[in-house]
Amino acid sequence: MTEPGHRYREAFAASASRDDGPLVFPFLIGGFPTPEETPDLVRAAIRGGAAGFEIGVPFSDPIADGPVHQDAYTVALAAGATLDTALDAVRTARETDPDAPITLMGYLNPFLSAGSSEDSETDDPGGAVGEPLEGLAKRAAEAGADGVIVVDLPVDESDAAREVFAQHGLSLIYLLAPTSTDERIAAVANRASGFIYLVSLTGVTGARDQVAADFEAFVGRVRALTDTPLAVGFGISRREHVAEVGKLVPAAIIGSALTTTIASAPVGDRAAAVERYLEVVTGHRSEETSE
Amino acid sequence: MTRESGAFGPFGGQFAPETLMPALAELEEAWAEAQGDPQFRAELDEMLRDYVGRETPLTHAARLSEQLGGAQIWLKREDLAHTGAHKINNALGQVLLARRMGKPRIIAETGAGQHGVATATACARFGIECIVYMGEEDVRRQALNVFRMGLLGAEVVPVKSGARTLKDAINEAIRDWVTNVRTTHYLIGSAIGPHPYPVIVRELQSCIGREARDQLHEKIGKLPDVAIACVGGGSNAIGLFHPLIDDPVRLIGVEAAGEGLDARHAATLSAGSPGVLHGTRSYVLQDEHGQITEAHSISAGLDYPGVGPEHAWLMLTERAEYVSVTDEEALDGLKLLSETEGIIPALETAHAIAYAAKIAPQMSPDETILLGLSGRGDKDVEIVRDALESREH
């Protein structure tokens, strides 16, 4: 098996040599607005210029998410979305683009349940958190994912999980926030593979008008402690945001703005809306022509 | 840097977004410092005595015991604490802690409204800005407490997501904290949440058990045979249990069985499974996909699909037992205590009474039950009236 993170490395290296702005990774929720529509939206995003993916797993209690994602998770769950729906989206993305780095992103509790449904031993309440994630790691790797982000699994609690993921060729992608201390940044730097996800602002997900004023200083603090590629997410919604953060980091993640684009497009026009939006946000199409 | 374990065997831990992790470390440090500072202890003790009215009495429920015809029941009267429930013990302690940390803004969640009122009260006492998140359904169920919080100068924010009850209020409070963490202390209302909250809340509520243990010893010269408390998140129960943990006392936590364990309920330990919710690994109510399911109880303060991690540990190690009683049984418990002792308990507390009424007759008159009377029922009279009326039809 290839060591964890090879698609991330290749994508970041290729992008650096092209020098055409940051990679754009859309965050698409598996099963939003319905499980049936997700594969088309994934393919549309690739046509629009997605360089890779975060595939979101809906959760009933998303404490790090703003109203747009809360509502979208509720809609997806009501439409019958499960972890399998998200894994199907990973599979679609992998089939459509064999080289795109694909990251599964979600909260711990639905991930833990992936273990217990296949392997009743993990129902043992005495186990460490890593063991029950074995089921998730196996299924995510089979679907073609390169890494997993667990929003509520901080570095302090992560070593067992990281090992389990690595055994399946997956990177555990860590998050850092503007509030992270240098000690915590160093702890992540020592463990990271693939990339490190920088939360651009102190807050929950959701589009913002501007990139946070202290983002540059934050990037500087992280850069001082690691060479792992950085991607920025939370609040990024417009072409000019992508261009601005692209001067500091090699990848940008677009979440709520894309979800809103999907939610507000008429049924039947959603894939086209995703493609158009990604063309604009990646700079492949100017804003004017999209109007 | 590596924790990888809860404070309670496999339960507890810090399963929180990165943004909050430095604040949790800061809180842990501030708490440790405060614990070692005699001045903090002295200030808290003085507030508990002169403002809350501690110690609270221990009342022998003579008529109730006689009617049940078994064990002698003693009531630890948290209903007589300022604001009418045990919640003030924790709220005051954490407000003092927030002041030490220099946080000018306090947020809280509330279910029944008791914790919201306690927090608003403590904030008013110290002139601190206070915002309380409350599920829309609970705003409706507990209108009187919403008004009380307003009188106390707090802002109540109705939460419209999910089932619009306690779980959703906690989600929203955490989101506020993620956004305003540099200036804000999250004053969590039960022995739940990421470490160090379950420990802080337990320590601040342990005055219940410490006092009761001493008071009972003074009155009858021995320990109780059984200690009983209701369990929502588990703060009044852990406060009663913890000082008795090394004693030969049977500990019983009573959860809300709502409409029954095969229907809608809030009996997380009795009928849930291990999981991670609101930053801690404990028992939760969930479906096979790990989605948290909605809890139900007639009592807003028990209407929560999670439970404090220390209770999960006490259950796993069989140091404590967890049982449940239904909405209907709780209503009977409320009536029973009202009629026999002239004390209208909170609906939460009524669950503990209902279970005590089940086991007392099987015990002998020289045995003793210590019952945590966590709060008074004024806030619930409307719900109780409606429920009793619809029962007659």
Ligand SMILES: Cc1ncc(COP(=O)(O)O)c(C=O)c1O
């Ligand atoms: C009077 C009373 N008892 C009990 C509870 C349940 O909380 P806990 O289990 O944390 O004691 C509440 C919560 O609102 C309450 O108001």
